[in-house]
Amino acid sequence: MAHRPNSPVTIRSMTEGDADAVRQVERAAFAARWKPEQSAHAERPPRTRANVLIRLRKDPDGCFVAQVGSEMVGIVFSRTWGSVGWCGSLAVHPDWQGQGSGWQLLHASLAYLRADPRRVVGLETGAGEARNVGLYLRAGLVPCPITLHLARELGGDAEPATLPLWSAARAEVRSQWLEGLREASGTVIPGLDYGKEIESARREALGDTCVALEGGRAVGFGVATVVSPFEGWGAEAAIVQALLLDQRYVSEARLSGLLAGVEAIARRAGCRRLQLVVSAGRRWTVDRLLRRGYRLERVGLQMIHGDGPALTFDPDGVDCSRWAG
Ligand SMILES: CC(C)(COP(=O)(O)OP(=O)(O)OC[C@H]1O[C@@H](n2cnc3c(N)ncnc32)[C@H](O)[C@@H]1OP(=O)(O)O)[C@@H](O)C(=O)NCCC(=O)NCCS
Structure with missing residues (x-):
């Protein structure tokens, strides 16, 4: 041309x-x-x-x-x-x-x-892509801690998954859960709402969501998609689109339950691997993922617009999500 x-x-x-x-x-x-x-x-x-x-x-x-x-x-x-x-x-x-x-x-x-103006605005790019990082710096975006792209092979014995699934819940239960999860997400970043990912996974038959409950209230979730975004790749790897725990309910057992839940969603769909992304700043979660057998595959860089709210978070909080398209 x-x-x-x-x-x-x-x-x-x-x-x-x-x-x-x-x-x-x-x-x-x-x-x-x-x-x-x-x-x-x-x-x-x-x-x-x-x-x-x-x-x-x-x-x-x-x-x-x-x-x-x-x-x-x-x-x-x-x-x-x-x-x-x-x-x-x-x-x-x-x-x-x-x-x-x-x-x-x-x-x-x-x-x-x-x-x-209250929105935290950013993107994810390759940490080694000088041309892209240069472009984003000039547009007012500021680098954050690197993001870790991790994956686990799903062969061998599976830990039993005990958490309820979105797909099996009635509509009124789902809307109660959504309300609880908005509150839970707000403890991680005020106003954060992953409802769109959860609903899209269900509506478009892309995967499913497992939900952690506490006294009947939803305090955490993991949404995994099992349909590749790329032509011809089938269902070889499942992707955790978002996985979050209410800051007030973070525990080893609840994180393990959520991970067992998303891994079970992947296995049921015949996926051999599960991929997820977490900020390197979330040290507590990163440590648990590595101990569970997740391995680092790639490193990314999140950049946040410097004129908007900053992205601050607790290193002990649980929020794994993909900011890359
Ligand atoms: C990244 C991409 C979208 C940029 O689009 P583009 O049309 O080539 O970019 P533009 O011409 O509009 O602008 C690039 C700007 O970045 C700036 N830039 C490039 N390298 C730079 C560097 N190392 N340091 C500082 N600034 C830099 C340039 O100065 C340029 O601005 P200028 O022309 O006003 O000087 C394009 O190159 C692309 O599609 N790349 C492959 C896919 C990709 O990497 N996508 C982004 C994934 S995060």
Whole structure:
């Protein structure tokens, strides 16, 4: 494709009709960064069409595309979890990188996320990606502790999972649980709300959620998805989208119960591995995960917008969640 460096880039909202072009632009952008030695796959396949549509449904006003003439050259998704919002995936087709599209897409996403001034706004990038970290620093984002991408092989004897599952609960019980979990999440970050992930896993049949109860009230949960976001990858690895315990109820036994719960969701779906992400600053959780047999696969870097609320947390708190798209 010929370069048209003087062509004006326009940013517009993403629509469902963009799904296939979005998949192709994103795949092309990330192809050069793919490290086959860190994966069982030689190439990065495109995101599934269903995954693009699910992301779009979660935050339809926070997803944008960059266009030059009729050609899509870049994409960005945003995600809000109550008082926490993050930007990503952000991608510009290699033929159009270095010409300002990434900057404009990033700012469209940040403007959407920062419309609520109480929101902690950030993103996750590769800790070693100087070009990306440089771009984000210039946009006002400040590095946080690194994030640890851990995984556990699920072979061998399984610890019995005893926690109730979202999928088996009646609608009125689920809404009581949601209320309890909003309060529980608020003890970790005021206003944090993972309800969208829990509901999406159920509605889109992506996986399930186990719930820790205390006197009938939901005080913790783990939501695991068992459907790969990538085309043709099937259900080889399950992903913990979020796992959290009310700060007032943190205990070794409750964390073990939640981990046994998400591991059981993965096993039941035939997944051989379970992946999860936690900030290196959550020392208590990291220590328990390593002792349970989780191994470090990759390191990421979360960056938070410096003009909004800071991300402060207790090193003994339990909050594992993916901020990367
Ligand atoms: C990251 C990406 C989206 C950026 O898009 P882009 O269109 O190439 O970026 P832009 O041209 O808008 O802007 C890049 C800016 O970063 C700045 N930048 C680049 N490297 C930098 C560095 N090392 N230090 C400081 N700033 C740097 C540039 O100065 C540039 O701004 P300027 O042109 O005004 O000087 C794009 O390169 C891409 O798709 N990469 C592959 C996928 C990817 O890594 N996505 C992000 C995952 S977190």
